[in-house]
Amino acid sequence: MASRADASALRPALAVLGAGTMGHGIAQVAAMAGYETRLFDILPEALDAARDRIEANLRKGIQRGKVTPDERERVLGALSFTRYLNEAADEVDIVIEAVPEQLDLKWKILLACTEAAADHAVLATNTSSLSISHLAHGLPSPERVVGMHFFNPVHIMALVEIVRGAETSDETVAGAREAAERMGKTPIVIADSPGFASSRLGVALGLEAIRMVEEGVASPEDIDTAMRLGYRHPMGPLKLGDLVGLDVRLDIARYLHETLRSPVFQPPALLERMVAEGRLGKKSGRGFYRWGEDE
Structure with a gap:
């Protein structure tokens, strides 16, 4: 040591x-x-x-x-x-x-x-x-x-x-x-409950935001801006997912879906695909956003 x-x-x-x-x-x-x-x-x-x-x-x-x-x-x-x-x-x-x-x-x-x-x-x-x-x-x-x-x-x-x-x-x-x-x-x-308080609420919001991107409702930037300016969140759910790691988000979503048996936590196909492609967020340089070394 x-x-x-x-x-x-x-x-x-x-x-x-x-x-x-x-x-x-x-x-x-x-x-x-x-x-x-x-x-x-x-x-x-x-x-x-x-x-x-x-x-x-x-x-x-x-x-x-x-x-x-x-x-x-x-x-x-x-x-x-x-x-x-x-x-x-x-x-x-x-x-x-x-x-x-x-x-x-x-x-x-x-x-x-x-x-x-x-x-x-x-x-x-x-x-x-x-x-x-x-x-x-x-x-x-x-x-x-x-x-x-x-x-x-x-x-x-x-x-x-x-x-x-x-x-x-x-x-x-x-x-x-x-x-x-x-x-x-x-x-x-x-x-001790699946997802505790923060992950259960935060993942539900993040997965719905991903579904909105998947459906073409709005861009990741506009969805995040809606939550920052409309609800005073310090960071939008998609940028937060990039920061946490989309692979981590996917693991948690799978666990919550299995334990809570709720469709709310079923991982969107877009999330599955991005993780399979190595688009994990900040750690890989690209997720819903592109990340530079100084960010």
């Missing part, structure tokens, strides 16, 4: 598992909040990309007057990067899993964390739709598992959904809430 600042000066400690779009953002805000932050991924190129994105975010923060050069150095000093889960989770106070939205993969990661992390550690999952109760089922300590659903981009978006599973303890919920507040987020506590 890369060298890091004196851990005793940076306690409490936190591990983020998965260095992708959400993982690197969570790691950044955790380090900014004063956590000794360890970011884990099995792919060295993912860790390198995460480091680059965090440094780019901090540079933009300095340019906009929201981050000082001293703060930048403190944040980078609080971060470390590792390919070894045991090293990341050792003696941390909270683990936040942010691997791809696959139930089996997330369950295996959480199982490994029950062995690697301290007995007191909160085991949080950043799932945006999967059942916390299902993820906790069969684990040695299901009471320690809780949902912490962050929003992209993590360093800008203020909301965190804290999702209580069937066996999640009050102490675990309190620990997740404390961590979210320390990171400057506003937490809300949600019962």
Whole structure:
């Protein structure tokens, strides 16, 4: 693992598992909040990309007057990067899993964390739709598992959904809430229901917007403008889908359609086709919009 600042000066400690779009953002805000932050991924190129994105975010923060050069150095000093889960989770106070939205993969990661992390550690999952109760089922300590659903981009978006599973303890919920507040987020506590609150509502709106494009009702730009100016949404549903990742949107839609049995969540053929073609949104450079490197 890369060298890091004196851990005793940076306690409490936190591990983020998965260095992708959400993982690197969570790691950044955790380090900014004063956590000794360890970011884990099995792919060295993912860790390198995460480091680059965090440094780019901090540079933009300095340019906009929201981050000082001293703060930048403190944040980078609080971060470390590792390919070894045991090293990341050792003696941390909270683990936040942010691997791809696959139930089996997330369950295996959480199982490994029950062995690697301290007995007191909160085991949080950043799932945006999967059942916390299902993820906790069969684990040695299901009471320690809780949902912490962050929003992209993590360093800008203020909301965190804290999702209580069937066996999640009050102490675990309190620990997740404390961590979210320390990171400057506003937490809300949600019962374990498919899609929770935000994904269920947001995906329904996003899928209907895609159907409108599919039917030729209006262009993506005009649909997004309608929601921004007519309903004061900070971003239209199609641009938001591009930002989140259309592959992620498709996975969530399939899950909600299967679990809720509602036609509202049946994935539009246009979404299926775009994902199959690799038009995933910002991460691939093209979705409903074209994205440049500086966006």
